[in-house]
Amino acid sequence: MSIMDQTLAVAAAEAGAEVVRSHYGSSLTRFEKGAGDFATTADVEAEKAILEVLRAARPHDAVLGEESGRTGTGQNGRTWLVDPLCGTLNYAVRNMLASANVALREGTRVTVAACADPFNQETFWTDGVTAFKRHDGTDEPLTPSAESRLIDLNLDPPFPNRDTFLAARMLADAGFMDRFRPRVVSTTLAVAWVAAGRRAGYVTDGDLRDSVHFAAGIALCQAAGCVVTGIEGQPVHTGVGGLVAAADEQTHAALLALIRNQRAVSSPDGPDPA
Known part of the structure; x- marks a missing residue:
């Protein structure tokens, strides 16, 4: 890790956000990806802006981009994970x-993120520590808090563990x-x-090991001192996958208990009487 890397991550993310902001409210071309997913002109142009920043400073690093896929050799063991516009459907309907x-x-x-x-013009970042x-x-340290009791749920597919866990339930x-x-x-x-104390927790299913969507957020939560595991309480990116990120141990334990309730109900023997 170097201070140059964290500065570069911030500069690249802000370059993408600037493009997203500039296209807001305009007529956007959609590029269908299948299964109801799509990208827009803003996604593509924002990723181009991010890659230009990264390539100029780190030409030998690999990049995994949401829209352009994997580029570069990455023989030095360094890969940038890029999601140029997370919330495309929101954005496309002017949300x-x-x-x-x-x-x-x-x-x-993940060492920096x-x-x-784009709209509050805030950048959340971590140097890995x-x-x-x-x-x-101006930089302010992030302080997690469960005071709001607000839990964000990801209801978007895929649902690889739907037999035993579904966020919608x-x-x-x-x-x-x-x-x-x-x-x-x-x-x-x-x-x-x-990580910033604006949510008490976040829950999603899925294999997030190479996810350009989640890498930055997970790194932020870990660096801020949140409790971060998979949906069975296992180390993140292992086992059945998923993500439970919570502001504190009590919130995390309560969310895991709710998830276990689903597994008990789905069992042929019904809920555990204990």
């Missing part, structure tokens, strides 16, 4: 919930309703919000 995400993975570890909010929010050139769980308040932002900006 200002989106982010530009950039993270550097060295070997198996940035998540830029501490996490910050930058606004108007948490919405009907009486225990969830008693303790928390659900939110569905539909952008991984909400993962950064857990």
Whole structure:
């Protein structure tokens, strides 16, 4: 890790956010990806801007981009994970919930990351040790908090563990309703919000090991001191996958208990009487 890498991550994410902001409200061409997914002109142009920043400074690094795929050899073990516009559907219908995400993975570890909010003009970033929010050139440390009781749920497919876990089922769980308040932002900006104390937690299913969407948010949460695991409480990116990011141990334990309830109900023997 070097200070140059963290500066580069912030600069690249902010370059993407600037493009996203400039295209907002314009007529956007859609590029269909299949299964209901699509990119827009803003996605493509924002990724181009991010890659230009990265390539100028780190020509020998590999890049995995949401729109352009994998480029570069990456023989030095460094790969930039780029999601130029997380929240495309929100953005396409003129909903200002989106982010530009950039993270550097060295070997198996994300060492620096940035998540830029194009509309609040905030950038959440980490040097791999501490996490910050930058606004108007000023950096403030991120402080997780469960005070809001707001839990963001990712309801978008795929659902690889749907037989035993589905985030949507948490919405009907009486225990969830008693303790928390659900939110569905539909952008991984909400993962950064857990690190920033604006959400008590975030829950999603899926294999996130090479996810350009989640790498930056997970790194931010880990650096800020959140509790971050998979949906079975296992180390993130292992086992059945998924993500439970929580502001504190109590919130994390409560979310895991709600997830275990689903597994018990789906069991042929029914819920565990204990």
